[in-house]
Amino acid sequence: MSDFEPRIVAFFCNWCTYGAADLAGVSRLDYPPNFRVVRLPCTGRLNPKYIIEAFKRGADGVWVSGCHPGDCHYIAGNYHARRKFVLLHHMIEAVGVEPGRLHFSWISSAEATKFQEVAREVVEKVRASGPNQSFRKAELDLGLAEVA
């Protein structure tokens, strides 16, 4: 397990967490490089299928982060998103995905330190959950002698 480096897909709101990640970088705040960021205009844009698609393609964890409630650039995008998160969070765990794989956070663009902390926490929790083997599509079996 020690050499397992998790691969995490992160969906960040353009107006806050994405900026926080930038600020953390500029401020030389060290955080683990295990996630690939998909920039969203708002967490309200997050379709649940994106999260499942990430897992389906083999992501070990997914992290969704947006603006604090009340701070949405589009007024209520994250309020709507929050209700979706409640159901998704419940559903994903209820069907047997380890609780440490899916994370949500509110991080404003000024909160570089929080970003650093959450990033570390997310990566550590996903690392502790181990490689995603059950909630992903099986590796395509090419069945060819050349690549066996």
Place this chain on the structure above:
Amino acid sequence: MHNPYLPYPVRIAMIRVETEDKNLRTFKFEFLNPGDEEKFAYLPGQFAELSVPGQGEIPIGIASSPTEKGSVLFTVNRVGQVSTFMHCMKEGDIMGLRGPLGHPYPLDTLKGKDILIIAGGFAVTTLRSTIVWMLQPENRPKYGKITFVYGARTPGLLLYKEEWSDWQKRDDIDVHVTVDREAPGWTGRVGFVPAITKEVCPPPKNTAAIICGPPVMIKFTQPVLEEAGYSTDDIIMSLENRMKCGLGICGRCNVGPEYVCKDGPVFTLTQLNQLPKEY
């Protein structure tokens, strides 16, 4: 056992952007394995499945003539996943070619007849193949007068400019190229294909018409020909439908009892009149 699902591997030898909107590109393929070209023996009017590994297949009419040895030409419109992917491929890339599929135009039964060829937009591909084939010195004497009507919305959307410009200079084919509206620099005909057809179509006696174009063009050209006295046996059309296998098995190109892929794509109007308009 021959596996008709297995494409012949080909290399993209040349890519040419055909139209000003860059949505049409002509691909020239060369077979990777010697001997495959002979196996891929085709006639004008047939089509093939272009197979892009990992993306899928698209059925496209063969634009080259079997008389043009060494390679096969296809002109591909960018619409779906496979064609869009193809538009991003480079010369030298490897893909596949499966076919030839379908039936060709009835070149044998057309012998001795005057031929009227009507094309609209990018549906001209298999008709380019037909004309190139018919204009070959060994084939040309088999047919009477050849009239070619070709229209597109704008001059920039006309395919194969060099070729039809050359044909315009010949005296063994009448070429009428038209665009829908006046355009800067365009000195040719202006008008819709049905109107031009009405003007230039030869007398119906001993003439057969081959039509290929968008549904709206066919809808308005068909009555012109019928009015001019063409019998429905002499109006030949090529259909397209969504296809997958191309072998008359997978089912989706069904038009009535016929499979467009296996029993067509070439049908006479007489045949089509007995079939549902499910194309």
Place this chain on the structure above:
Amino acid sequence: MAEYTVKDKLSFLKAAAGSGRRLLAPSSKDGRVRLAEVTPDRVAFDYLNTHLSPKDAFFPQTEKMLAFHKDAAKPGAFVYQPLGLDKIQPTVVFGLRPCDARGLAVCDRVFQNDRFTDPYWKTKYEGAVKIGLACQAPGPNCFCTAVGGSPFGEDGLDVLAFTKGEGLGLKTLTPAGDEFLKGLSGLESGGAAGEMDGLKKAAESRLPGPLDLAKAQAAPVMEIYNQPHWKETADRCLNCGTCTFFCPTCHCFDIQDEENERGGVRMRNWDTCMSWLYTIHGSGHNPRPTKTERVRQRFMHKLKYIPLKQGGACGCVGCGRCVQHCPVNIDIRAVAVDMSK
């Protein structure tokens, strides 16, 4: 052809399984009978028919056909190669119901049509000895006799068997069937055909009489196509496609590529003409835009187009699965009656 009897079903199945062929037979799993590779002792006999049609033994729901790799250092990068054909083993299929065997024969004439042969189908279908099990107690939704079949029908079978006490009566129908039974031990010659006639008549008498399809099959395509009843039938159709997935003669498929960074696979999957996606063109034009056209296509295909293309053979074999499973009770028998009005 020859006839045999065996005293004990199990010893016959053991002999069949020991013939060097894989034994496919109906067996019960999770309370449902299906055709699967089984050991002789697990073969079911008390079933009306398998839940799904047996077509998946020859035409699985998902079948990998070709594969390629992307490793430029090795030969054949990006070139598709056939997959699976060399792994197909000869089989003996026991327990096909005559309706389903007839359905497979309809599919066979599509997969091996006048121009092309599908090697994936042919290898499996022709590589199998098909032993039918006659229906001595047809089910409530069965109507094979209505569409030209019989509970003791012989189309598409190499051997027809029927239950005879604890044993079986067997009648060979093809050289392949003859050959197979000759090689098995424990069979006694004769003693089947006489009894079979009586059983056949008894079973047939419990099934409905023939549907009158003559008028629908003689009329021009467009006359039936333009009948007014299609819309009414389609009104309640959900376009769910259950009928097509369960039908032993529905053979439509979709071809899909899936890839990863190492290579890709081309596979075919069952498809259904009930889906709008089935026919839609890249341009967005759909030749069958509403459920009326799609419903009409399915029934025209079964009752009009297949007979036209296959010398009169009906595309419906009367297995009754669509009648049983259709959530809105669209009954192909009622449609056939409408088509013949």
Place this chain on the structure above:
Amino acid sequence: MTSLADLNQNIQTAARRALADGRAEVVFGYRQGTAPFTAAPHFARTPEDCGQFVWTSFARVNLAAYLPKYPGKVALIARGCEARSAVGQVVESQFPRENLYVIGVGCQGMVDPEAVLAREKRPIREVTEDLTTINLAGDGWTASLPKAEVLRRNCKTCVCRTPKDLADEMLGGDAPPLPADDFADLKALAAKPPQEKMAYFKGLVKDCLRCYACRQACPLCYCPVCFVDETRPQWLGKSNDAMDTFTFHLLRAFHCAGRCTSCGACEAACPMDIKLREFNRLLEEEVQKDWQFVPGASWDQKPPLTTYRPDDEADFIK
């Protein structure tokens, strides 16, 4: 109500009245099916058509599924779940309230054919019913079963057996109410380790053929293009891959969250008898707990995922 024949008579009369009064151009109901355990949705446009209406325990769909974008005025002979789904269609602007006339019928629940077949192993050739029992007949035998013992899973916890509050007109007597779903099984499952939960839910759909009958039968699935049919990008492979299948069921359940009326049409339409509602119930429980919302109970309350409260709780968000 004394007999099923009376109820049928009342339904036919109410349907004719709705047509005659101009409250509807078409009446949606059921007619007798052509095979055991079947019923056919029946759309009556004339008084004669109305003569075929029956009350059935073998309805496998939800008539509200035919409402979205249906042209013209419709009278719906509705069970409680169908009435609730119709309300949902109106709330979601799929059908105008002024074009809808709900003829509610008190419902004792639909019969699950699989439950009957589990108890009666002999081949059943004919099935008839009266108000509280179903009568089976085979070769030389007959038997009866109380409907209450062979109900569909969803009908055992129905919270709207008598759609009095939703119907424009009620027929039949009140069906005695049942205890609501307590989700005890799901609560027990929630305490199990992740692997067991995953095995349970993957096991549920292992036989799925991806025919999408559940989606087609569902009154909530009216999207012009379902996410499984999207091609660019194509979210789901078309093969019978287990994860693609699992994804379909998860996302479909998610799309139905806070909207599902537990009508059971998905399970009834499923030819493989998959317990599809387990996925919906997961979310149903959560919707009730977090937002106290019951779908299809009110003509003007918005579904929970189309609205929010600034103080919604979500303590798992960092």
